[in-house]
Amino acid sequence: MEHQMNGKVGIGLRRNISKEILESTLLKPDFLEFAPENWMGMGGYWNRIRKEAVEKYPVTCHGLSLSLGSPEELDWDFIRELKVFLDENQSSIFSEHLSYTKSRNAHLYDLLPIPFRRDAVDHVVDRIKRVQETLERPLAIENVSYYTPVAAEMTEIEFISEIVEKADCQLLLDVNNVYVNAFNHKYDAREFIGKMPLDRVAYIHMAGHEQVAPDLIIDTHGQPIIDPVYELFEWTIQRMDPVPVLLERDYNFNEIEQLQSELDHLKSIIKKHWKVTNESPERRNSSAEPSGVHETN
Amino acid sequence: MKLSEDTERIQDLLGDYCRTGVDQDIPGITPGRLHHYRRLVYNVVRDTMDTAFPITLAALGEEQWDVMVQDFFSKERPQTPQIWKLPFEFYRYHVNQETGAKIQKPYLDDLLYFEWIEIEIHTMPDRPFPGYSRTGNVFLDTLAFNPEYEIVRLEYPVHMHSAEKTLELKGDYFVLVFRSPETGNVQFLNLSGLNTYILTRLAEERVPLNELKGDIARVAGIESGKYLDDSLSTFIGDLIDKRLILGYIT
Numbered sequence: 320m321e322h323q324m325n326g327k328v329g330i331g332l333r334r335n336i337s338k339e340i341l342e343s344t345l346l347k348p349d350f351l352e353f354a355p356e357n358w359m360g361m362g363g364y365w366n367r368i369r370k371e372a373v374e375k376y377p378v379t380c381h382g383l384s385l386s387l388g389s390p391e392e393l394d395w396d397f398i399r400e401l402k403v404f405l406d407e408n409q410s411s412i413f414s415e416h417l418s419y420t421k422s423r424n425a426h427l428y429d430l431l432p433i434p435f436r437r438d439a440v441d442h443v444v445d446r447i448k449r450v451q452e453t454l455e456r457p458l459a460i461e462n463v464s465y466y467t468p469v470a471a472e473m474t475e476i477e478f479i480s481e482i483v484e485k486a487d488c489q490l491l492l493d494v495n496n497v498y499v500n501a502f503n504h505k506y507d508a509r510e511f512i513g514k515m516p517l518d519r520v521a522y523i524h525m526a527g528h529e530q531v532a533p534d535l536i537i538d539t540h541g542q543p544i545i546d547p548v549y550e551l552f553e554w555t556i557q558r559m560d561p562v563p564v565l566l567e568r569d570y571n572f573n574e575i576e577q578l579q580s581e582l583d584h585l586k587s588i589i590k591k592h593w594k595v596t597n598e599s600p601e602r603r604n605s606s607a608e609p610s611g612v613h614e615t616n
Numbered sequence: 617m618k619l620s621e622d623t624e625r626i627q628d629l630l631g632d633y634c635r636t637g638v639d640q641d642i643p644g645i646t647p648g649r650l651h652h653y654r655r656l657v658y659n660v661v662r663d664t665m666d667t668a669f670p671i672t673l674a675a676l677g678e679e680q681w682d683v684m685v686q687d688f689f690s691k692e693r694p695q696t697p698q699i700w701k702l703p704f705e706f707y708r709y710h711v712n713q714e715t716g717a718k719i720q721k722p723y724l725d726d727l728l729y730f731e732w733i734e735i736e737i738h739t740m741p742d743r744p745f746p747g748y749s750r751t752g753n754v755f756l757d758t759l760a761f762n763p764e765y766e767i768v769r770l771e772y773p774v775h776m777h778s779a780e781k782t783l784e785l786k787g788d789y790f791v792l793v794f795r796s797p798e799t800g801n802v803q804f805l806n807l808s809g810l811n812t813y814i815l816t817r818l819a820e821e822r823v824p825l826n827e828l829k830g831d832i833a834r835v836a837g838i839e840s841g842k843y844l845d846d847s848l849s850t851f852i853g854d855l856i857d858k859r860l861i862l863g864y865i866t
Contacts, residue, residue: 356698362742363764364800384697390624397697422631425693428664428702429657431630434644438620466652470626470644504646537652 324350324377324411325561326595328585331381335572337368341375345575348582350377352565355404356384373408379522379563380410381491384426385450387443387460388419388433393450402454412522412563414459414491415450417443417479432465435478440485447486459489459521464496464528464538466503475500476514489521494552495544495567499528499536508551517559525552525585526567540569544581553588561593634658636690660699661689668703669731675779676721684715700739707732723772723782730774730791737766737793737802745797745862752864754852755826755845760862761819765794767812775804794860803858810836811851822865825852 327349332340334357339346351372358369372378382401385393405413418430433439451458462479473481483490492515501508527542544566552564566581589595619627629640633650634657642650665685666673673681685706692709694702707728710716716724748760770789772782790807792815807815813835817828825848832848833840855861 357700359698360741361700361739363738363740363795365739366742367800388627390619390627394697419627419631422628422635423693424695425631425635426695426697426699427631427634427657428660428694428699429634429653431627431634431653434623434626436620436623438623442619442623467646467649468644469630469642470623531652535649535652537656 323596324379324563326563326589326593328564328566328582328589329376329379330566330578330582331568332369332372333569333572334365334368335570336568336575336578337372339575341368341371343575346579346582348376348566350379350563352379352381353408353410354383355380355401356382359400359404369408378408378410379412379414379565380405380408381461381565382413382415383428384420385415386419386421386426387415387417387446387450388431388439389421390442391421391424393446395453398450398453405454405456412459412489413454413456414461414489414522416463417460417482418463430463432463432467432469433478434469435471435473435475437472440473440478440481443482444485447482447488451486451488457489457521458486459491460486461491461493461524462496462500462515463493464499464503464536466535466537468504475504476511480514480516483516483519488519490516490519491522491524492517492520492555493524493526494555495524495526495528495548496538498548498551499538502536503534509554512551512555513558517555520559520562522562523552523556523564524567525564525581540567541571543577544584549584549588552585553592556589557592561589561595564589637686658686658689661685661702664699664702665706668706668735669728671731671774671779672724672727675727676719676724680719684710687713687715700735703732703735721779722786723774723779726770726772726782727774727779729768730770733766733768733793734802734804737764737795738800740764740795747866748863749866750863754849755829756824757864758822758824759818759852760865762794762797762860762862764797765792765860767792767807767815773806776806792860794858797859797862805858805860814848814851815855 329350329352330348332351332353416430419433420427420430447458497508497511501511525544526540527544528536529539529542530536564585566585568578626642629642633640634654637654662685688706688709692705694705696702696705710728711725716722743763745763746760768791770791771786773785773789774782775791777785788809790809790812792805792807793802795802814832829840829844833844838844852861
């Protein structure tokens, strides 16, 4: 199934647009991405929506809380529950952020930048390996946007590349994050992507952002993708093999047509450079219905 | 593979700053950028609490509410990786801290719990439903309960009145909170003490209503007869209409 997803364009399943995705014809993604934390252990109405989504669309999953860069031990109970969720939803890809979201045993619910340091590389590599082993699937780590480096002893590209290489994991290339970071930290986005291990990319994220100061962009996922990010995407995909591409939008869902036009725009760029099958990715049938997801939490 | 003490210390300093907003001496940062992390982290937590507890926010006012959220996030260590469960940790923290007494809002625990229980019932894992028939006899057949419900006991009737008004109505209140099997919507039903007793016995003992009529009459202080039968029939009929009682066990 994974090859069928390559070159396809999906969208994150958010509650605000679940109705449009499942019921209307205005929004037609090829696949859906779940944030497992937002659905795990949930019953009732939203569980029905999740099941319906899984019946209608292929699924990828993008984690929020693994906190790969934290000093404290990984939350193995959570990871075991996560595995059940990924299996039940037949997620073809699982990705997480190269960041930390937990400090002094407290969840912070946002992505903090790991210091670009050699000991942090070794620490994260070890954790990715153990997570991959437990989940019994590869992990695609995402290059995150950051607004300040913290006590860096190496460059961002060295940090990411070493981790991907040593952990033997996949990469989720967030093209918007590269654009945001290049702007915020004054480097060349194309040169940066040119140095990325593009043969490891299993998944691409695209999103909008918000400029909050003359020299600072925040990665909000609340705005449409801007042209320079589309251009960077087009430049990038000519240098790599086809993978699934996701439009990330977390809020400002006022105009569904706008979201569909962004999906269409991405597809038109992909069509120019990647040979993609016209077949829809495999839909699931009801016999693949997940069961027992509620018992884990 | 363990992080060096220095890297761990630096990461914790950034975490501390994001949780508390208190400046930390963090090396190697771009000046003027760090506050965005505090703003983004705190906004996520604050938005989550605002969404979970709109009635409490309105009752306490913006200023008091923000103090409570800041206090929670800076002192408590949130344990759930799933942020939609964080409101429960917030509720539990303020109960443990006796915040309601400290700010002279004694209804606070009840109000927070009342708002949390709606989220909990709406999202809780599906429970197995019994096999049931829609036809049967209210008194002779065992009633089939919708298993997705809780009975909540409150001291302040925050489910019926504005928070401040409940100050003069302190007592024992019972609220049935249940999830509609069809829509997943949460419904609330004020229960008398007697009806709470009846429901609890029926649900726990799974026996026909007739077997409990003697006890119910004793608790109610009335004779078992037509009046009691009519009252029970009306009560159970209402619960059948509302889908707390699905029908009769098959």
